Amino acid sequence: MKVHVSCAGKLNLALNVFTKTQQFHPIDSVVVSVNMYDSVTVTSRNDNVVTLNDVCGIEGKNNTAFKAAVAFVERFKTNGADIILSKNIPVAAGMGGSSADICAVLHAMARLYNVDNSDVEELASTLGSDTVFMMRGGMARLTGRGEVVQHFDCPRTMHFAVTLFDVGVSAGSAYNAFDSVGGDYTDVDSLVKCIQSGQLEVASGYIGNGLQRAVGKGFCDRYLNYCKSHGISTCMTGSGSAFFSMFSDEDSAVKKVQLLRKGGFDTVYLHSVDGCDAII
Numbered sequence: 170m171k172v173h174v175s176c177a178g179k180l181n182l183a184l185n186v187f188t189k190t191q192q193f194h195p196i197d198s199v200v201v202s203v204n205m206y207d208s209v210t211v212t213s214r215n216d217n218v219v220t221l222n223d224v225c226g227i228e229g230k231n232n233t234a235f236k237a238a239v240a241f242v243e244r245f246k247t248n249g250a251d252i253i254l255s256k257n258i259p260v261a262a263g264m265g266g267s268s269a270d271i272c273a274v275l276h277a278m279a280r281l282y283n284v285d286n287s288d289v290e291e292l293a294s295t296l297g298s299d300t301v302f303m304m305r306g307g308m309a310r311l312t313g314r315g316e317v318v319q320h321f322d323c324p325r326t327m328h329f330a331v332t333l334f335d336v337g338v339s340a341g342s343a344y345n346a347f348d349s350v351g352g353d354y355t356d357v358d359s360l361v362k363c364i365q366s367g368q369l370e371v372a373s374g375y376i377g378n379g380l381q382r383a384v385g386k387g388f389c390d391r392y393l394n395y396c397k398s399h400g401i402s403t404c405m406t407g408s409g410s411a412f413f414s415m416f417s418d419e420d421s422a423v424k425k426v427q428l429l430r431k432g433g434f435d436t437v438y439l440h441s442v443d444g445c446d447a448i449i
Contacts, residue, residue, distance in 0.1 A: 170213045172280045175206040176273035177306050177447040178258040179265040179299075180329065180406045180413055180439075182364075182372075185354050186347055186379040193298075193314050194344055197357050199364070200265075200299070201327060202306035202447040203439040207269045209234065210253045211277040217242050218249040225260050234270035237296055241275060244292050247282040261337025263407025268303040271296050275304070276448055306447020310361055320444070324367040327441040328422035331413045332403075332434050336388040343384045343408035352379030369417040373402060376415060381405040385412075395432045401425060413439075 185197040219238045221229035229235050234254050242249055252274060258266035272293060279289045286304075293300040298315035310319045355377030363372035378385075385393070385405045389412060396403045396414075403412045416422040422438055429436035 170281060171210060172277045173208065173210045174273045174277040174280070175208040175449050176269040176276070176303065177202040177442055178205045178207070178269055179203065179303065179306075180331070181263065181378060182376050182404075182415070183355050183357050183360050184378045184380060184407065185357060186344070186352055189344075189348065194347070195313060196311065196315055198311045198315065199309070199357060199360055200302055200311060201308045201323075202442045202444075203264075203329065203331075204442050204446070205258050205264065205437075205439055206449070207258050207266060207273055208255045209270070209273045209277050210255075211238075211274065211281055212251045213281050214249045214251060216249055217247075219252065220249075221252045222254060224254050224256055232270070233267045233296070234274045237271040237274045238278060240292060240296060241278045241284075241289070245282065245284050245288070247278070247284070250278060250281065252277075259333050259337070259411065261339055262333060262411040263338065263405065263409050264411055265299060265303055265407070268297050268300045271300050272303045272448070304448075305444050306442070307444035308364070308441070310357065321361065321365055322443075323364045323369075323441070325369055325417065327369060328416040328419050329413045329439045329441075330401075330416070330422050330425040330429060330436055331406075331411055331439050332392060332429055332436045334388050334392075334410045334435070336410050338384055338409035340408040343380050346383035347380055350383045352382050353377060354379060369415070373415050376402075376404045378405045378407075380408055384409045392434055395429070395434070399428060399432075401428075
């Protein structure tokens with residue numbers, strides 16, 4: 170038997186980071202799923218072995234998707250699986266690619282072996298901080314390590330010009346840099362209220378990333394200067410390295426994508442997706 174699942178990436182519209190306590194940094198973040206997907210095709214086996222193809226230079230056994238499948242087999246005592254992972258979400262870009270791979274594998278294994286989703290979500294919480302959100306996707310506020318998830322709705326589709334860079338940023342290095350230089354804070358309460366009421370133009374004024382001061386320099390200097398000279402508001406997502414600009418309509422977003430591409434930047438148009446389209 171074979172199952173195919175795709176899981177959407179995400180953007181952090183807000184990310185407030187606080188001083189480390191008990192070995193982690195508490196956060197207050199607003200995240201939204203976007204229509205860029207990693208996909209897995211999972212085929213059942215007659216033993217408990219798990220295999221995964223090498224992707225992006227990462228050996229299969231070192232991939233978080235492989236580790237998620239092994240954890241699933243051990244937790245639910247199922248047979249193993251042969252997994253083919255196809256990546257579209259860039260690595261170390263702050264768009265949740267690793268978590269998307271974990272969630273795609275867990276959803277696929279659950280369908281393959283008829284395991285209840287609520288049990289699988291509990292397992293997901295042990296495999297990464299934002300995997301709890303990614304298992305359902307949509308729009309949410311994350312607190313704690315990211316494992317406390319409060320889903321909410323936006324009555325309008327969000328549109329984005331997302332710029333990607335060849336360099337990747339690891340979460341560990343980003344948070345270490347934050348410990349040295351600190352970061353800025355945005356009003357998450359106001360951001361959530363604006364989003365819930367569909368006031369996306371106002372909401373854009375509350376977008377911010379507490380890691381950007383520590384991480385968002387060097388590799389993106391020319392991009393930031395270009396945005397400033399062309400009146401484009403931009404923000405880093407997650408621990409970097411991708412940046413995005415948000416718009417309330419597709420036409421405005423596409424025009425900014427074209428402008429940024431003209432400037433020599435690898436920029437794509439993306440839009441928000443709700444939970445129904447975050448896992449397909």
